[in-house]
Amino acid sequence: MKASSILGMLAAAMAGMASAAEPAPIAIAVHGGAGTISRELMTPQREQAFRTKLEEAIRAGHGVLTAGGTSLEAVTRAIRILEDSPLFNAGKGAVFNAAGQNELDASIMDGASLDAGAVAAVHRVRNPIDLALRVMTHSKHVMLIGEGAEQFAREQGFELVDPGYFHTEDRWQELQAAKARELTRHRDPEKWLSTVGAVALDRAGNLAAGTSTGGLTNKRWGRVGDSPIIGAGTYANNDSCAVSATGTGEFFIRHVVAHSICVRVAGGEDVASAANAMVNEVLAAAGGDGGVIAMDGKGNIAMPHNTPGMHRASIDRNEVLFVGIYRDEP
């Protein structure tokens, strides 16, 4: 027998012992959007508010997992907290479209069954991630849009909120600024592509991913980005990985980014290298800005972004907490 074979058997035996001694890993990661934000334009108070809310979301999601909850429950719990905060472009903090409306998209996917749910262009659903989950669990369909999706929500007992619920003064001023720039043909000085998302691994070894967004400020014509598109903004498969994306959605759709990362992982690439290749090579070469959070079936986490910042947080399989905003944070 060759020495390498003996070493291989030893390694396998040790891995077996480790798995017998330790509980199966759990892990979770969230993002709150990627963008060109720089330290110069961020106040210390605002930065702290982001970090505090990201930590609240990641701890809540992790709490679901430690209590034996599913990755789907952890993902929705974490995303709901980000949706309910006015800081992020999803739910309460959604940006305004050109018509002065808040138009919300979300999707979720179960890595165990490949079941998925998505909603687009809803205006009165407080937590679009909950509706995406309900589409997955209580309809035969994957994607419902517009008034039809809200009708489904009503039939499912969701309480619809007045569209005014989503009105925040900051976002309203962003719309006015965007319209003014449109008139003067100035480019957006601070392109912040915020969206929220989460990926998680539960004790049963199941992965899940979810994404929720208000889309683009001043968007027109019922534009839908990658967030509600299974394969582009969200994908999960226990055999490979779970991914949630944020960025210039059109590029993420064309390159089917979330699915592409999972295909690479299924082919034997590690999740960090697969996610990095799609974000910093394929998307960067195409001109697509943004990032992803990705997690494989062992709870390994990657959070690459090709923008100066990405709001993100994680609690890894060793229970180590990380919260970051800028690219140079480890």
Add this chain to the structure above:
Amino acid sequence: MKASSILGMLAAAMAGMASAAEPAPIAIAVHGGAGTISRELMTPQREQAFRTKLEEAIRAGHGVLTAGGTSLEAVTRAIRILEDSPLFNAGKGAVFNAAGQNELDASIMDGASLDAGAVAAVHRVRNPIDLALRVMTHSKHVMLIGEGAEQFAREQGFELVDPGYFHTEDRWQELQAAKARELTRHRDPEKWLSTVGAVALDRAGNLAAGTSTGGLTNKRWGRVGDSPIIGAGTYANNDSCAVSATGTGEFFIRHVVAHSICVRVAGGEDVASAANAMVNEVLAAAGGDGGVIAMDGKGNIAMPHNTPGMHRASIDRNEVLFVGIYRDEP
């Protein structure tokens, strides 16, 4: 020098000679939906009408290619003919949703640039494939939906038709039958998942794919299937292949079918085996009914379906015409 190297050089030289002697290949394939239709339920007249229209569409698309047109032009030309026919569930022949409306989806993708366009839930656009193309060529976006998409159409000078244009008696009776079955909880006796699509390769070596549909009879809640989803129902990349799908859309979304076939081809699998694996192994195992048309960069065509029938036609790189409906046609 090894014999294998010399053989390799000889083969490369011969391939070069062949390409110098012959013009670059062109090819096109179309589908008009897959389903459980059986010869017993089809009248000879109706069968002939389908074959005639499929041949008209494939010849028109091929004519674009022989005249030096692009694969995008060929795909849209062929799909427009199928949309304008009341025989197929797209454009004029679209099925009715539960509210008695015709609700149309379409998408298109350019394999050279990975540019893509898609529209969903439009009610007044005569040829949704044209609008999908316009979204691709005249907006920064990939996907526009609902009234917003129609507003974009108006701004682009599209003449919107009265929704009554899409009313055909056959489809209306299908809706009434579906509603009656719903009441009696009978299952649909003839599940025909029709949608139309095309893939083409032009003289410049560029692939394109497009898909157009009226969705499901009696569909509710703004349900969107795979047809307007880039990656699921439509994908094209010069480096791999072009695909248009038809079937139970939810399964095609979960398995990102069109993109998955292209990823396999990019990995070295031939297009016939890649398309067959997704349709007859992955989808069939998951319970997804339907089929695809797929074409690689050399003009090789695959049209696998796991249903008893799929309306389909092709003119291959040797200018051989094929028109088929049932699975046992070669």
